[in-house]
Amino acid sequence: MTDRTRSTGQPLLSIRNLRKSYGDNEVLRGVSLDLHRGETVAILGASGSGKSTMLRCVNYLERPDGGSITLGGELLGCELSSRGLRMLGEGKISRQRQKTGMVFQSFNLFPHWTVLRNVIDAPIHVRGLDKGKARELGLRLLSRVGLEDRADSYPKHLSGGQQQRVSIARALAMEPELLLFDEPTSALDPANVGEVTSVMKQLADEGSTMMVVTHEVGFARAAASRVVVVANGSIVEDGHTEQVLQAPRSPITESFLENTLHR
Template identity: 50%
Template sequence: MLEQEAGPPIIRFRGLEKSFGDLHVLRGIDLDIPEGQCVSIIGASGSGKSTLLRVLMTLEHPTGGRVEVEGESLYTMKRNGEEVPANRAHIRRIRRKICMVFQHFNLFPHMKVLRNVTEAPIHVLGLSREEANQRGRSYLEMVGLSDKVDAYPAQLSGGQKQRVAIARALAMQPKIMLFDEITSALDPELVGGILDLLREIKQQGDMTMLIVTHEMKFARDSSDRVLFVDEGVILEDSDPQQMFTNPEHERTRRFLDTVLSEQA
């Protein structure tokens, strides 16, 4: 079992449910993630693993259960001692701690690369233009794109776009970073570079990282903890060595066998 660190977890899900009409995507998720942990989330497509991240990012609102970030409820707030649905300001205050990188990059096509990275630091965090530019350039340098600050996203390759998207998220300096299948839309030869970048980010900071991925080698070698999500529940939650050598459940074993034989 994992050692529980002291203090409250930075992320806590309790009985989290999400349905789209009749489709029950998340069926009661209970999960604690301590600060600084790098967690890989694996599972078949449609298992609900992306929805888990999207609920934390408030892109989808849960239909039941509770989400806490640093001990504060995300979707409810206290008013006169009573628990009421959170208003916009409350959600924005908590959401400030979280950022996300998407499968399809979602860069802003009407802004040059540097402005893609500085727009939110200026208008959301309130940085001055000089500060934001400096910060933006340093993150673009970190992702290896110093020479592309004046390009438009349409002029970049898929791998470069995803690097910009990562720099854009890093520039918000969130405590929690969510990566939603960020290599799935890339050509195979570009995947390695992006994964190296993820490793670098992990080593550099104390950021909490949740990574939904199909890259089993990455999950095994580079994360602190692996979750296997199956049909809307966390079926298995263990350290990478155990998950990949001796999974507890038959379903996990079958999933890993299928995926690993494809990626061998």
């Protein structure tokens, strides 16, 4: 397990009293969480607990119903006006979203584009990066995830683990302040899980700031500096990885870990 500990000072990400409902189903019930630069936080919890919804609210793929999210000192999704808080339009939210890199369960690669083009299209068209520099960046990132020899391949010729590593490279290409992973190994065959979690552990060891919704307790133990456990839309435990996994304070955490480890 990494020996990195929580940084002091101003958090990079600050979530306060976050609420989200779908009809009568209250999915997030006043969640508050801070994340400092260089931390890797593993978000654990049973299916339907609200952990993925929390992640999607951070980059405004879902609009929260209440509370606030601040990233790098900037309030996300809304701004102060003379009449109080007002929601931002999609254009401004899209600009803010560039501060985060999201890796999903499904790989979401364009099948008719090469691996390299999948990685560098956004830096060229969103960041305005010169094509030559974008290519250099893309090849460097593919090397970082162990796929430098597959730059000219198409996604259909890659394994699931390789495609997910391309997705990680694509997220890194936007040079985000915060990386978000939503169950990045759940769609993979067991044989491919290790190659993806190995890349993620490398990123954690290099000091990337990451929120990882995962069912892989092994990854949390190996790479996360903190573990947060979510149940019924609330955080029931938040602490150093070793403490949460070895001596959980919440009976909900204890039950979840027992069920997960003996599945």
